Amino acid sequence: MSVPLAVVVKGWPRLSETFIAQELVALEDAGHRFDIWSLRHPTDTKTHPLHDCLRARVRYLPEYLYQDPVRVWRARAAARSLPGYAAAYEIWRQDLTRDQDKNRIRRFGQACVLATELPPGTQGLYAHFLHTPASVARYAAIMRGLPWGFSAHAKDIWTSPDWEIAEKLADDGTGAAFGATCTAYGARQLRRLAADPARIDLVYHGLDLSRFPDPPERALRHASDPLRLLSVGRLVEKKGFDRLIAALALLPDGLDWNWTHIGGGPLGEALAKQAQQAAIADRIVWRGACDQPEVIAAMRATDLFVLPSRVASDGDRDGLPNVLMEAASQRLPILSTAVSAIPEFIETGVHGRLSDDTPAALASAMTEMARDPAGTAAMAEAALHRLRAEFVMQPGIDHLSARLSAMLNGARSG
Structure with a gap:
């Protein structure tokens, strides 16, 4: 044939x-x-x-x-x-x-x-x-x-x-x-x-939602609970993980947090060293490359998805990362940046939070979302609704x- x-x-x-x-x-x-x-x-x-x-x-x-x-x-x-x-x-x-x-x-x-x-x-x-x-x-x-x-x-x-x-x-x-x-x-x-x-x-x-589990019914997080953060993306400049590590180091002492990263890439060693120098390495788990079921399982077990995309020095940048839609499919609140096409899916304050990509702005956004569990959960619900209505x-x-x-x-x- x-x-x-x-x-x-x-x-x-x-x-x-x-x-x-x-x-x-x-x-x-x-x-x-x-x-x-x-x-x-x-x-x-x-x-x-x-x-x-x-x-x-x-x-x-x-x-x-x-x-x-x-x-x-x-x-x-x-x-x-x-x-x-x-x-x-x-x-x-x-x-x-x-x-x-x-x-x-x-x-x-x-x-x-x-x-x-x-x-x-x-x-x-x-x-x-x-x-x-x-x-x-x-x-x-x-x-x-x-x-x-x-x-x-x-x-x-x-x-x-x-x-x-x-x-x-x-x-x-x-x-x-x-x-x-x-x-x-x-x-x-x-x-x-x-x-x-x-x-x-x-x-x-879009997403083929038939290949994803139904989103979990998430219990409302208390503002004083530990904040479980997750990022998924290659360890390259345009993903902005260097600025996220700097932002994590700025989080207030009263906020109990941990961050898990999934993905491989050439900047892994440099970013791990940055975390060591910032004295936050013990709060970070580097999981490396994972298959999609592992990614979805991690999303279901976390509180906030963070993707601090930015324009790289050579002009490279994200489009609309599918991982944002995957996070939305699991009713996971999203913090990202207003770079490239990300605002085509996430309207800040409605479907998630779009921050500047500076460490100070990212730290402020994470702190505010941690302190407002109800508002953060409402944005996750709105993102799930938009995904189902417009991005299948x-x-x-x-x-x-x-x-x-x-x-x-x-x-x-x-």
Whole structure:
């Protein structure tokens, strides 16, 4: 049986990208057939139950070209006979002139492998993330004369140069047939750069609440009770955990608190050292990477979810982190920041609290929420209601499914 669609991802599976797994499982349930082509091999030692639900075949492209030179050079030789190879090569050379990075070379090599190894019957490509995966998908699609589309998220929008995004959205036969993005904040940026803004769709990930337990009936916390804090997110600059640690050190002596962090990342050692220097390490539990059931269990056993997102020095930033919706699904009060698309879900004072990302402001917000259990609980209830009313998964999946079907049907008729 032919597989009409090739889905290109940066890595598979990844614990931090449950939104991709959720979407792909839902697209399979909607009748789409596809293979997953991953640019990288997995680094996480755990997987989510969602990954086990996926039936698609997973294929791995050469992560580094030197690791599989025979496969790469065989693909390069075969790619030269493809109808769009010359056009793809010229576009890549222009890209390389403006972005003289070895990663750009790797993208073209991976694209040659992808283009020459796509099974017969492939009618289109769909990339998750607008930077590297979309580049590989675009070069390969041009070589094969196939349409392609993408979903963009956060870092890929805000750290890619405008010229590259504009060319991936060009109306010249080489740009994407459509692009989806998961926030209105990101959609405005992409529509600004698109030749045809109508090809950019706002598609919130939302949650498939059928995969989550019903929220617990939480007893009202007393203001004098210990405050159990939880954060879930990669230990990278844009998550703001350095400022949260500084804020925790500012909490008043009369507040009994502890903080649990879930997630891995490159800043783990530096943040643990920061906590030691602030003399609060004994109040912190670093759990590392956890699967989704473990995350949900932790949410059900805590009092306040804190995600102090900020804009990183290289421009990277969150979109609308799914983990905020996961917290809301468990009636867990939320403290975050008014960064990027977070206010699209959390209206401060209604569905949670949005603070400045300074340590003093974060400490003040945590203290005020701890001292007002009733008001904090009311905001958690409102966030749960909004999630159920406006941020469930299915409407977005229906829209994306229609876009993919239109792209593939266009390829068949063409």
